[in-house]
Amino acid sequence: MRYSIITIVFCLVFTNCTQVQNTETQKKEETNITSDSAKSTMLGKESVVFTTASDTELRLEKTNTVIFETASQPLENEVSVFVNPKKSFQSFLGIGGAITDASAEVFAQLPIEKQEEFLTAYYDKEKGIGYSLSRTPIHSCDFSSHSYTYIEEGDKELNTFSIEHDKRYKIPLIKKAIKAAGGELMLYASPWSPPAFMKDNNNMLQGGKLLPEYFESWALYYAKFIKAYEDEGMPIWGITIQNEPMAVQRWESCIYSAEEERDFLKNHLGPTLEKEGLGDKKIVVWDHNRDLINHRANTIFEDPEASKYAWGIGFHWYETWAGGDPMFTNLGNINESFPTKNLLFTEGCQEGFRSDRYQFWKHAERYGRSIINDFNNGTVGWTDWNILLNEKGGPNHVGNYCFAPIHGDTQTGELIYTPTYYYIGHFSKFIRPGAKRISTVSSRSHLLCTSFVNEDNSMVNVVMNQSDEAIDYKLYVGEAEAISMNIPAHAIQTIITNL
Incomplete structure (x- = not known):
């Protein structure tokens, strides 16, 4: 009778552990699926860029169109802007x-x-x-x-x-x-x-x-x-x-x-x-x-x-x-x-x-x-x-x-x-009424930035260069995709992407 109780307890613990392991495995799989999904959401998406710049004729001009590509870990000697649409704040x-x-x-x-x-x-x-x-x-x-x-x-x-x-x-x-x-x-x-x-x-x-x-x-x-x-x-x-x-x-x-x-x-x-x-x-x-x-x-x-x-x-x-x-x-x-x-x-x-x-x-x-x-x-x-x-x-x-x-x-x-x-x-x-501000930061103080997602699901990123030099930078959205950008000296850009 004593042996049976020990056996039963062991079986219950083993079964529970197996269930926990299965649950954890399932969670990991779900996490990987979610992560993989997030990694692929921006790939190939097109962004339209508008620019106003000092010492040029650019005044709210559409200057180029760029495509989100797979990007690696940013380096310290690179300039980056990091956008996280999953973190939202006040309504506009x-x-x-x-x-x-x-x-x-x-x-x-x-x-x-x-x-x-x-x-x-x-x-x-x-x-x-x-x-x-x-x-x-x-x-x-x-x-x-x-x-x-x-x-x-x-x-x-x-x-x-x-x-x-x-x-x-x-x-x-x-x-x-x-x-x-x-x-x-x-x-x-x-x-x-x-x-x-x-x-x-x-x-x-x-x-x-x-x-x-x-x-x-x-x-x-x-x-x-x-x-x-x-x-x-x-x-x-x-x-x-x-x-x-x-x-x-x-x-x-x-x-x-x-x-x-x-x-x-x-x-x-x-x-x-x-x-x-x-x-x-x-x-x-x-x-x-x-x-x-x-x-x-x-x-x-x-x-x-x-x-x-x-x-x-x-x-x-x-x-x-x-x-x-x-x-x-x-x-x-x-x-x-x-x-x-x-x-x-x-x-x-x-x-x-x-x-x-x-x-x-x-x-x-x-x-x-x-x-x-x-x-x-x-x-x-x-x-x-x-x-x-x-x-x-x-x-x-x-x-x-x-x-x-x-x-x-x-x-x-x-x-x-x-x-x-x-x-x-x-x-x-x-940026239109009802938009939500989302998380955005720059890796250099030369660049100021803010971002919003409109109610029509268009993402608006505004980047301002307050320095005397043109700057190459990458704008990351999420973890694995980015667009390569150049902003002139003393200029402001708006980058629009449909999510």
Whole structure:
């Protein structure tokens, strides 16, 4: 009886071990099949390459077609870009620019044929660069010809609220942009300052703070703006609470500490939008530079009552005014700390307009570097500042003249395309809303890269060479296939492959 029990136990153990071995063998076979399958997925696939390069005529030009071939272990003396489509991250919201009073006024001065060219250049997916989102100011900002609001001064009840001012230039341009984009353009809005009487400095300019007795009136102002614009046939996706809330500017500006913005959101703006039937509108906090963004995120997102109203956090790129480098890693920290919140680039432009620098390549590279690093740190959407300015970098009622990707010469009626326009296009034209970012890294700091897979299963890899030399590199997808590439000095490439 004892021998029988030992025998039975031995048989059970042996049988179990055999089953485990068989299972492990099966797993290994499945792994090998999966591995072999992965190794063969890219072989023979065709990729189309578009290039923009300094000191050449290449501007978003289709430069060549390459085929994925079997590739061996990359060596240290080779330059490589490694893409792993199996590792995906945030969904792509879109890329676009701001439609300001300045942009609309310059647009109105262009000949009709140039207006059509301009709209096609920005918003047409096939013939242009396919902008899919836009920002617009709530009443005036520095890029307006003068300061104004939508109410009469002193009207706390907002009985005189009217967007009649915007119907002359800005609203017609927004409507034309929506049409040129195929009928859909994600539009959000930002205020630069409350009306002067609502502030402690009694001035729309030079900072100041919103007075407590006007918290409710100002919150309702957003709701009235949204409803007025939507009544005109322009859906509003969302709002930011305040443009640059920590900057006292010589133009329209207003200061909120992190706690003040938090409390205005949770006690006034959020509840007011809900009460007005606008609870589905996205609210974006901060809307300022990357330097102080983490303190703002910590203060607002750690408060459950405020956080429930906040879709995400917006940011600009002007922290380099202090002489340092762009602080991209601050975005990665927010992405890790608050994974349910979204990062949105809400404004960036090249400051200090000079007409002799329309074709200054470093301006475009600043855009490419920011777009790539911002997306690689979790950003979902990217919004340039003015889509159009005149031959002086305006109009701007305080002389804060800047560059835009396209300038309209109001004297000659001509459009001037800067390299920045084409650099942005390497992303906006090919990466479409709904795309998923996938894992991509470079083996050399000279090359910056980011990658997305669109909903139609097209993979878009963008590679930027910030060095003075052309670079040969291989772009690996998965483990065993790669395409051999060459990128000119100071150039950007988009490589498109149907998976």
